[in-house]
Structure formats: structure tokens, C-alpha cells
Amino acid sequence: MNLLSATGTPIGRFLFFGRAPLFATLVLLAATAGCSSIGPSSVPRDRSDYLKALATSWKTQMLSNVVNIRYGEPPSFLDVASIVSSYSLDTNVSIGVTSNTLSTAASSQLPWSATVVGAGASYQDRPTISYTPLIGDRFTKRLIRPIPPAGIFELIQSGLPADVVLQMTVRSLNGIKNQGISGGTLEPADPEFYPLLDALRRLQNAGRLSVRTEKRGTEEVGVLTVVEGRTPEVARDFNFVRDTLRARPDKDGDLLIVFAPTPRSGRELAVLSRSMGDILLDLAWGIDVPAEHVASGRTLPTVRVNSSTSPRDRPMVKIDSGTAPPANAFAAVEYGNTWYWIDDNDFNSKRSFTLMMIFTALAETGVVPQVPALTLPVR
Incomplete structure (x- = not known):
């Protein structure tokens, strides 16, 4: 039975209604306690999730364009301009x-x-x-404009392997021709070209190569410095590079980097660089497409094959094909009823493919890429 107070009000009811506001306040505080922490706590998660999504999307788009080019379709690009996560x-x-x-x-x-x-x-x-x-002028810049030579050597200065970067991005160095694909045919490199890349790579490892930019007149120019070494091996590579390029650097070892097929003097390094369209086409002709696609006329035979005796003649990025990609593929796209992928266990292919992102930005702007703006308002 309910006990009554002196006024006749049930004590149980009195106690409840006296406590109800307190209960409501406690529950409301508990429900809203985390509101103020949503913004700060979301930053690490959002940054990681969106960066992973952007990287995956970029790889898929680039691989899809390489495959499209192989089958005679035009490339297309859709850039992520901004992300607003509310x-x-x-x-x-x-x-x-x-x-x-x-x-x-x-x-x-x-x-x-x-x-x-x-x-x-x-x-x-x-x-x-x-x-x-990507349309109009930006499309032209990204695919057709040659990559600025100074930017190429700045990548080497940053630590990227000189032989890999130069093999992918240049047509010739001081008139010494790189390997290239023309009309579906692999044109061989000049005999001195690959030994030159190997020597530059060894000089880079020895710390004898450096790149800087200087203001000359109204424009900035790139300057490559090659310094003689004290060991016989480094001295031999230095002499080989100098003699092969027919270069006569100044007393500081400086060579002015210019975009040209041949140098005008012994103090210039004439770089004839490739465009992104050239690089994409080179990768496309190295795809291991199904034999029936070639037999039916859907595409032409593969130019760069994995079975080539010379590693330089093999694809710079090995792209396999089949009915389904492996579960751990680095990147994979489906074209028609066939899947194309880059194996996650192929480090050299992954590295070369990732360099494509940097080359794309250099071709368009001359600078390294920036990630899209990410805004995180919280209500």
C-alpha cells in the first residue's frame, strides 16, 4: 500500500516526481557527452580513409586508361577537386x-x-x-605537353632512382636516343643509352649528382652538377658520363638543363622529354592481353613482352590479364569480360606505376601534386 503524507499525497508519487527532472538531466548529459569530441576524433579517421580512397581511385583510373589505350579507346580523366565531409x-x-x-x-x-x-x-x-x-587546355597539357626536364631531374635529386625515372620520361639525352614505340614497333635505344643511365645511377648513389634551380634573366632554369669522385669507380663513371654526353661542364661541374634534341654547347644537357601520352602508350603496349583478342583484331600484338632476354625490353609496368584478379592485386580493372591487374608482389611495377602520378602533375603544372582540399564541418 502507498504511504500517505500529512497532506494526503502518496509518498511514492511525491518521491518520483521530485526525482524525475534529475533523471532526465542525467540521461540528457550522457547522450550528449560525446558531441564536443566528434570533430577532433574524426580527423585521424577521415584523413586515413579519404587518402586511401583517393589512392585507390587514382590507381583504378590510371590503369583503366592504359587498358583503354591498348584497345584503341581514348583516355579520360575525372579529378577529385574537393571533399566536404559533414x-x-x-x-x-x-x-x-x-x-x-x-x-x-x-x-x-x-x-x-x-x-x-x-x-x-x-x-x-x-x-x-x-x-x-579533364577537358580543353588541361587535357592538352596533361597528355601532350612534354614533362619539364628540370622537374625530371628534381625528382632524381629527391632520391628517386635516376635510371628508372629517365627510362620512363626521356626520349634522348644530348641526342643519345632512348628506346621507344612507334607504330606498334619497338625502336631500340642507342647502344650508349642504358650504360649512361646505369652510370648516372651509380653517381647518384655515390652522392655525386645534384640539381638546383637558378634565376637567369626572367626565367628559372635547372642546373645539373656532376662532381668528380675520389675513388676509381666514381672517377670512371664520371669520365664515362662526361665523354658519352660530349659535355664540357664549367669548373664547378655545372650543366644547364634545356629542352632540346641536341645541345648548343658543351655546357648544356639537352633533354628531349616525353609527354604523359607517350608514357601511357608505352605501358599499354606492354599489357599481356589474351591471345584471342589479338587473333580477332580487337588489338595488336604486345610489343614489350615479359619473356624478353633484356630487362630493358620488358614492360616497365607488368600488367597481367585473366578471368579474375588475385585478391591482393595492387590495382585491378575490368574491361569487357577480362580483368587486368598489377600484382602486389611486383615492387618494380608498383613503383613505376606510382611514379605516373608525379609525372602527371609535372606534365600539367611543372610541380609535384597536391591532394584535393578536404573540409570537415561538424554540426
């Missing part, structure tokens, strides 16, 4: 009251009133992603 947290609190009265049967009475308190919260992520199609 969060909202909605909370609600409900209170239910059950109070015993003297009018109910004694057998069903409880000694005190009962209270039911509920709380809910909804958390939503509403990302807004802006895409920019």
Missing part, C-alpha cells in the same frame, strides 16, 4: 511514468512508482565530393 549528431530523451494509486487492487500494487527513461542518438556522415573532368 557530420550531424541528433539526440532525444523520453521519460515514461507509471504510478501506483490506492484505487488499484491491493494484489497488483507495488510499493513505489515506476519510471521508464529512454535516450536515443543518430549519427550521420554526409560527404560532398566535387569532380572536375
Whole structure:
């Protein structure tokens, strides 16, 4: 039975209604306690998730374009311009009251009133992603414009292997021709070209190569410095590079980097660089396409084959094909009923393919790429 106060009010009801505001306040505080921490706590997760998604998307787009070119289709690019990730947290609190009265049967009475308190919260992520199609002048710059020679050597200065970078990006150095593909035929390199790349790589490892930019007149130019070494091996490589290039650097070992097929003097390094279109075409002709696609006329035979005796004649990026890609493929796309992929266990192919992102930015802007803007408002 309910006890009565001196005024006749059931004590159980009095105690409940006195405590109900306190219950509601506690539940509301618990439900909203995490609101202020959503913004800071989302930064590490969002940065990691969006960067991974952007990297995967870029690899898929680039590999898809390489495959499209192999089958005679035009490349197309859709850049991610910005990402706005908006969060909202909605909370609600409900209170239910059950109070015993003297009018109910004694057998069903409880000694005190009962209270039911509920709380809910909804958390939503509403990302807004802006895409920019590559058309007009930007398309021309990215695919047709040769990569600036100074930017190529700045990549080497940053530590990227000189032989890999130069094999992918240049047609010739001081008139010494690189390997190339013309009309579906592999044109061999001049005999001195690959030994020259190997010697430059060894000089790079020995710390005898450096690149800087200087202001000359109204424009900035790149300067390559090759320094003689004190060991017989480094001295031999230095002499080989100097004699092969027919270079006569100044007393500081400086060579002015210029875009040209041949140098105008012994103090210039004439670099005839490739465009991104050239590089994509080279990769496309190295895809291991199904034999029936060649037999039916869907594409031409592969020019760079993995079975070549010389590693320089093999594909710079090994792209396999089949009915399904391996589960751990580095990148994979489907074209028609066939899958094309880069194996995650092929480090050299992964490295060369990743360099394509940097080459793309150099061809378009002359500088290394910047990631899209990422804005994270929280409500």
C-alpha cells in the first residue's frame, strides 16, 4: 500500500516526481557527452580513409586508361577537386511514468512508482565530393605537353632512382636516343643509352649528382652538377658520363638543363622529354592481353613482352590479364569480360606505376601534386 503524507499525497508519487527532472538531466548529459569530441576524433579517421580512397581511385583510373589505350579507346580523366565531409549528431530523451494509486487492487500494487527513461542518438556522415573532368587546355597539357626536364631531374635529386625515372620520361639525352614505340614497333635505344643511365645511377648513389634551380634573366632554369669522385669507380663513371654526353661542364661541374634534341654547347644537357601520352602508350603496349583478342583484331600484338632476354625490353609496368584478379592485386580493372591487374608482389611495377602520378602533375603544372582540399564541418 502507498504511504500517505500529512497532506494526503502518496509518498511514492511525491518521491518520483521530485526525482524525475534529475533523471532526465542525467540521461540528457550522457547522450550528449560525446558531441564536443566528434570533430577532433574524426580527423585521424577521415584523413586515413579519404587518402586511401583517393589512392585507390587514382590507381583504378590510371590503369583503366592504359587498358583503354591498348584497345584503341581514348583516355579520360575525372579529378577529385574537393571533399566536404559533414557530420550531424541528433539526440532525444523520453521519460515514461507509471504510478501506483490506492484505487488499484491491493494484489497488483507495488510499493513505489515506476519510471521508464529512454535516450536515443543518430549519427550521420554526409560527404560532398566535387569532380572536375579533364577537358580543353588541361587535357592538352596533361597528355601532350612534354614533362619539364628540370622537374625530371628534381625528382632524381629527391632520391628517386635516376635510371628508372629517365627510362620512363626521356626520349634522348644530348641526342643519345632512348628506346621507344612507334607504330606498334619497338625502336631500340642507342647502344650508349642504358650504360649512361646505369652510370648516372651509380653517381647518384655515390652522392655525386645534384640539381638546383637558378634565376637567369626572367626565367628559372635547372642546373645539373656532376662532381668528380675520389675513388676509381666514381672517377670512371664520371669520365664515362662526361665523354658519352660530349659535355664540357664549367669548373664547378655545372650543366644547364634545356629542352632540346641536341645541345648548343658543351655546357648544356639537352633533354628531349616525353609527354604523359607517350608514357601511357608505352605501358599499354606492354599489357599481356589474351591471345584471342589479338587473333580477332580487337588489338595488336604486345610489343614489350615479359619473356624478353633484356630487362630493358620488358614492360616497365607488368600488367597481367585473366578471368579474375588475385585478391591482393595492387590495382585491378575490368574491361569487357577480362580483368587486368598489377600484382602486389611486383615492387618494380608498383613503383613505376606510382611514379605516373608525379609525372602527371609535372606534365600539367611543372610541380609535384597536391591532394584535393578536404573540409570537415561538424554540426
